[in-house]
Amino acid sequence: MSIKLIRQFPGFVSRLVLGLSLWLVAPAVFAEYGLNFQRPVTPVAHKILELHNMILIICVIIFLLVFGVMFYSVFAHRKSRGHKAAQFHDNSTLEVIWTVIPFLILVGMAVPSTATLIDMSDTSKSDLTVKITGYQWKWKYDYPDQDVSFFSTLATPREQIENKGDKNEHYLLEVDNPIVLPVGKKVRFLVTANDVIHAWWVPQLGVKKDAIPGFINEVWAKVEEPGIYRGQCAELCGKDHGFMPIVVSAVSQEDFTKWVAAQKDKAAAESASSDKTWTKDELMEKGGKAYASTCAACHGAEGKGIPGMFPALEGSKVATGPVEDHIKTVLHGRATGKFSAQMPAFAAQLNDADMAAIVTFERNAFGNKTGDVVQPAQVKALRK
């Protein structure tokens, strides 16, 4: 009976398919269903979502029309149903029509797309500037006008990645120091990189920009509501490309001002700590933690490195030889040509206390038994 129905109303089938598909597609345009972009929180992200939805719907409609016709033909124009082949094989009018109409549809899409792009490229009259630098494999945030500067590293414990513990809710999308931005202010981002190309991407902000070493890219965002917004590096940058997320903490202007003040206090405390004398135990504990988050990515959690790529620290000449050379290696990096990658300089990344702790740790862990204790003041002296 249903076959008779289909035969009598060939359009019925296409209408049914069209209706079903629109019903299926419609929920997809709502971000909350997990089939579309994350919820936008900036005017640009809103515009992008609207543009995307509009173009998706147009594409779906054209797709259903064209394949509706094709599948109708597949059912109706088959030899097994006795259909005899017509022999027509061209029609210039039709060719013109189906060239011009798609062209006009494209123009219709291009107009709002152009408007959105022009708006996105205007970085003038910003209220705040933040410089973002991509490193292998972390981000650095500088607020030049506020004199605040810090690194932002993945905070997910290694055990979770190695399946030795349950993964927490924000697995791979959490950091130690999020970038903090004031709500309702136009923030201009200056994006660059220290080593290879990275890309800074926060979907809810509608911002993605390549971070290219030696060049500065500009992009802006105005966050409309307070909240935590998470993103990831979006340009393959080496082995931990998937492990250098971005967390934006958007807060009120008042909270932002408080945060800036707190960052300045923290910086002051850190430089004070470089004049302090630390015990070996304090340095080993601090060093172990800092090693895990800063050095283990290349040199390995057990100091064994990766043959050909990253040297082992276990029994290495640098870690068991002269202390000064060891400190200088961490400060300035190293490229002997024996390993494919270059060790970057950590002078900017590590303060005196952290660096002293790491060097102390490396010299007394992994079976290295130098007994050396390195004080922050020694590191400070070698920074010149």
Place this chain on the structure above:
Amino acid sequence: MSADHHAEHPTGISRWLFTTNHKDIGTLYLLFAFLMSIVGGIMSLVIRSELWQPGLQLVEPQFFNQMTTVHALVMIFGFIMPAFVGLANWMVPMMIGAPDMALPRLNNWSFWILPFAATMLMLSLFAPGGGPAGGWTMYPPLSVQGGMGVDFTLLSIHMLGISSILGSINIIATILNMRAPGMTLMKMPMFVWTWLITAFLLVASMPVLAGAVTMLITDRHFGTHFFDAAGGGDPVLFQHVFWFFGHPEVYILILPAFGVFSQIIPTFARKPLFGYSSMVFATASIAFLSFIVWAHHMFTVGMPLAGELFFMYATMLIAVPTGVKIFNWVSTMWRGSMTFETPMLWAIGGVFTFAIGGFSGLMLGITPADFQYQDTYFVVAHFHYVIVGGSAFALFGAVYYWLPKWTGHMYSEGLGKLHFWLTMIGFNLTFFPQHFLGLAGMPRRIPDYALQFTEFNQWSTVGAFLTIASQLIFFYIAIKAMKSGEKATGKVWEAADGLEWTLPSPAPYHSFTVAPKIK
């Protein structure tokens, strides 16, 4: 060389090493390609296995990056391109009534470079530090950082490029000079037209890749700073040069597929191809446009506004001739008298899945929206829909279509249909969810992901295993048809039209030694 010497039908290993026969060389290309597809397929299973669930279970991130990089290089340069060259070698001379390719010895060399190039590429995985791990696009400075494995790969790419350029010169010379009398350009089969245009794209673009790759080699080892800002260079220069090759490259991958669809659909619709001259013109338009859209792969790089707008408009424009081709195929089917043997299933299925990829491509071309899609799984979904759903499906269709002509045996129709349907289901299960992964925020080229991406990744992994397993059916079918099966007639298909179908099946070792008359 005497006529008797040339009329020999050699045997043994030396036959395959020294052959100058277009049919033998076509077979060599096809066998090489399908072997490489197994290698690439295994790599894709390593990737999808690691991505089954969050956490690192199977491989280290650095090895995972090598897998994604080499998987792409193998599939593009080892599978799709050689397979289409194999089809060109087998079919173009027969379709134009020529006895062989214009330059038969060059033809042999073009093929025999490939096994060496492939060996270099595979060996890179065993070099100290492992194989290339910066993506098949090899952007510096990351690719300058890599170890010796990168150098093996760069040299392999040079060899692959030389093979393609020489093969293309041969194809152009053959098509322009050796058509049987009476076969004007506008009487050529569409498969020949698409290969003529593809060959021009190859000749124009492969040398540019060679340039980019050479600059990488000199930056790595000879003290140049093309891509190093500290030395006065620019990493983005590489991207421009690479994609100037890279965009025509993707049309190189798809135009022969369009040619295959244009051969299969009229045969099984029992109706001539609709709009032949439009199809030729559309193909040429696509080829021309393919040279002026390259920076749509680089929208987030920080180009000036005018540049971004130009590339957006040019990219959107390509949708017009592509759409024209799809409308013409549908019009060929319309009011035909269709049967759905395996080749037709692949052609219709391929047009369908290619179109899905075409629409996601249009979406990617909208610059502001692309800022959300770029470097996510949305892009991965897009290019697999066009390369697998378009090119690979066309390849399967072409093999089923012409296998009886090559071997003289019909393949098993039941198994062929099973292969099609399992692949269709598996392929869509693998890649459709990836659109949503990209929209939801999952970047590409990562071995581990946040928890909310788990479900769609699992669908995708199941689909991948189903798809790869289904290809075992294909290998069984193809190998079996080489040796046994119902005898095929010369015409094979009821409404087949074209010079190749006037020959017996299997086609004689030397065909059209006397030029046929074209009506």
